[in-house]
Amino acid sequence: MVERMVPNPRHERLRRLLLEAGERSHEVRQAYLRAFGAMGSGRVWTGPAADRWTDELADRHHRLGQLAQRVVDTVEEEMRRHPPLVTEAEASAIRREMAGRT
Template sequence: MAEPMVPNPRHAELRRLLAEAADRGEEVRRAYRPASAAMRSGQVWTGPTATAWTAELEARHRRLGQLAQRVVDAIEEELRRQPAMVTESQANAMRREAAGRT
């Protein structure tokens, strides 16, 4: 007799993690916009050092956004690799592993 299939518990956890990573990624993408806009306005600090500092700030901001997107992409890839349904014993094993009881 075939074992009953149940929703994969990893799916729920990965979806939760994906939502969290997407939210944090959006925060990262917005994080330095006010400082960058203020610096580009020319009303905060001017001169060659200010220009170099602004360029560095914006480069780091872009890099943070790229890294945040890589995290989201990795979680999405893992979610695609996981089957939506698993056997009940597989689901129980996944729950035990997640709880640290293997």
């Protein structure tokens, strides 16, 4: 008898995590835009110190975006390692493992 296939609890948890990571990634990418735009306008602060600060702000903005994308990429990679459907017995075992009851 073929066992019924059900959603993989681990895959489902990763899918929710991916949605959350995507939302947070978008927020992170917007984090410095307002300040960077203001500094780039030349109306907020000017001079050599302002230029260095703006360059540092741009660098941090770029690195933060890269790190946020790495989180999304890592979750996507982990999702590919777990099938979306498993047998009922496998799903039960996965739920026990995720709950720390192996």
